[in-house]
Amino acid sequence: MSGPLALRMRGVVKRYGKITAVAGLDLDVREGTCVGLLGPNGAGKSTTMRLLTAQSIADEGELEVLGFRLPAESKAARAQCGVVPQLDNLDVTLTVEQNLLVFTHLYRIGRAERTDAIERALKMANLVERRATRVDKLSGGMRRRLLIARALVHRPRLVLLDEPTVGLDPQVRQELWALIDALRSEGTTILMSTHYIEEAQRLADTVLIMSHGSAVAVGPPAELVLEHAGREVIEVYGPPTRLAEVESEAGAAGLRTRRTGTSISILGVDGTGYRAEGERRPANLEDVFVLLTGEEIA
């Protein structure tokens, strides 16, 4: 993929005492693309997001956002970024419209453009009917949509979404995916952290899998699957002793396996002629994730 970089990280390290939250992370996000940071809790995704708004300062490495070097030029970068936090930080006693109004000021939108900016954000988040509703009267899904609308009120070039659908029910998650997808279609650059495999697979052009603060794989989801898990997987169910036997046999045949709770998946079986009693299914990003990080995710 070519095009100018919206975001560039090189060898970024962030430590909290003895804990290294981000350990030498390299990341490129090209303009107009959606990159998903995929990783389990504690992988360093949220710290990475905080580094990009200079709410955390890196101990080592280089960070550039929209051509601005961080942390020195962070304020200028933030003027052109929108941030959707993982945790709701709306002003709950204000109305939907008042929340947006405050951020039109914080993002320095001129007086003449404020009304249009608010209207556009309300429409995009499908909150026009709720404009006069206090935030504490909104449902969880509406609050999430308002957070996204707030981040987009100034038409940012880069949007940082930190776990945008965490804790939401499937229906609301689908609504938000449609919203993010529309944003991506408009050409807005998106960096999204998530621990939902499906979210990353559906929305991201490129996925960066993080584990223990560093990148363990990066690429388009389909390519990552093909490279690390092949096209097909055999999933074998059985008692632990049986699963141990299968794992041993597959290993002897030079195949990679991954354990789930009650089964074992043999990866990359396509074209090998390998046979085992189990269910054949297409390989997916979860196979890659578990294989590379050794961790189960949601």
Place this chain on the structure above:
Amino acid sequence: MATTAAPRRLGRLERPALTGVLVREVVNFSSYWRSSTFSSTVEPTIYLLAFGFGFGSLVSRVGGFRYVEFVGTGTVATAVLFSSAFPAMFGTFVKYQFQRTYDAILAAPVDTEELVSAEALWIATRAGVYGCVPMLVAMAFGLDPSWGMFAVPLVAWIAGFGWACFGITIAGFASSFENFNYVVSAVLTPLFLVAGTFFPISTLPRWAQILAEVNPLHHCVELVRHAVFGFHGWTDLARVGALLAFGLIMWRIAIYAMERKLID
């Protein structure tokens, strides 16, 4: 796509950033002004009525003034303290710890220095207004109006700024609400009692009088009293200087404390 044309590096203490934070406070104020105004004005007024008329029936004159006049001017400083240090401590703590408001603001083109400055400016403005309430109540009970009274909101504003920054500092260093108990009991209450609000500092031992001179609340009390009854020239200018120095020092410490808290 962005509506903002950003230069390479934005400056410090920019007006749009300060305005943005202030607008947030003003819009929020519309939802809680009743309770805030009630607590910030009724409490000092109760002190005024209780001391002014309670003690006032036992003590007719203090320091050459009728006791109700003495307390009526002194409780302006109490109102300033109550409407600045306390909301700054609790409000700041709630905003960063529970509401995560500051995370949202710092994701926009606003830095901690601007955030703290705008918060302190807003609290100081409220203190400047609320601080005048006891004086107005005292006027209803016989305090004679004077031209110097027009300086009282300014004195209250300057003192309020310092106390707001003090409150933000305490919130910035606190790890829980319980930490505030130490500050209220060990710092604010003694300062409140030796400010010259309810009795003249001259009645205290010499060492306490010297300590009172480094109490910003005492300077606020004296300035308000002199604004109402007649300024004392250079002495009052020195008191203004002391309040400005207090505000300036606390402002920088508050920024340091909040940067430490908000930026890791």
